[in-house]
Amino acid sequence: MMKTNVRSFTDKELLDRVEAIGGKIPNRGKYLCIGVQSKEDQYNVFDDKFYLYDGCDFVMVSSGTTNAGSTALKTFDKYNLEGAAVWRTDQFVEDCFAPGLHKSKMKALRQHSPIEYYRDSNKDNRADQTGKLHKGIIWANMHGVSYDAESNIIKTNIGGWSFACQVWNNMPDYHNMIDLTWKRDLPIDYALLKEF
Template sequence: MSCHTLEGVKEAILSKGYKWFENGDYNLNLVGIRNSETENLVTNKFDDCVTVSYKVDGEWNFHCFKATTDPGTHWTENLLNKDGVAILVPDQYRGSHTIGLHQGKYKALRQKKPLKVYRDKNKDGVYDLLEENIHEGIYGINIHRATAHGESKQVDKWSAGCQVLAKTADFDKLMELAQKSSDMYGNSFTYTLIESKDI
């Protein structure tokens, strides 16, 4: 999937009636974009994006990072939860994340408020994104990296529902921006997930 533009992301966010942050420097718009072209198939690839839009000295900056917003093959076949693997429901989640440790190991953006997820337990290689399968709660849907060095090519065990960046350098940039934002506005981040067909 080709990456996106700041203008396209902003337009999609506003068209849904979501909040777009534009007051002050480093007031981050964290927007995940799920690839609609995969038609809910479990691809086990980093074929989505996590984007960051923000101002510095009144000028807009934009980053589009290769990522997955879906769980990998391993956790769709080896369930951690009896109700099924978690797939984040597209929505805007205000104040949903905070800087903290991912699995107690390294700083990432940790879930701190309830999020909605689809639960899929039939292991058929297709994400079942059905309204009757939606659950809401604290499930550890963090925003973190895959490998600690370089770039991961397959999702595998890296995501059981988390939003995961493929490249270490991209994740380091994201956390640098998050720290600057936290220093200015407090340790609370809104995460929005949309689909590529929305743009």
């Protein structure tokens, strides 16, 4: 796994935090993914972590981003958007993702349930959680950083890979996660936590 700005957590810390924000830990047989967003929020860099659990049993951890990249933050208006979508952190979404395709090109986990999010339109270098809170399905999927099913790359800069998606930058880890989740063909719970 690539080094990130997020500190290390124990399983108990993460699962207790999910419950503290109103989430529930599924029984074994259903996956729970936890995204931990870096307090530092380094601009346009994959500096967050994803943890995958089978019920309360740890499966794997990898790096990625839970924030929009530079393309979304700086040029959202070229896509007729009101601002870059920014997930509200400390949010649990039951059945958030389900196996599907991202842009009809890549095996992914597609948004399956509504999420709460903001629109950041100030074009600075931060993914701001301010202003009106929205809720809906905006196709904020969970995917990797290559459309090549055999890719083993590990990217460092987000660029256009995330407009609101939760993106794994380590493709070997991503392929492993997708293989596991697609085999079950069930919705996956997701908790997005701010580093604590």
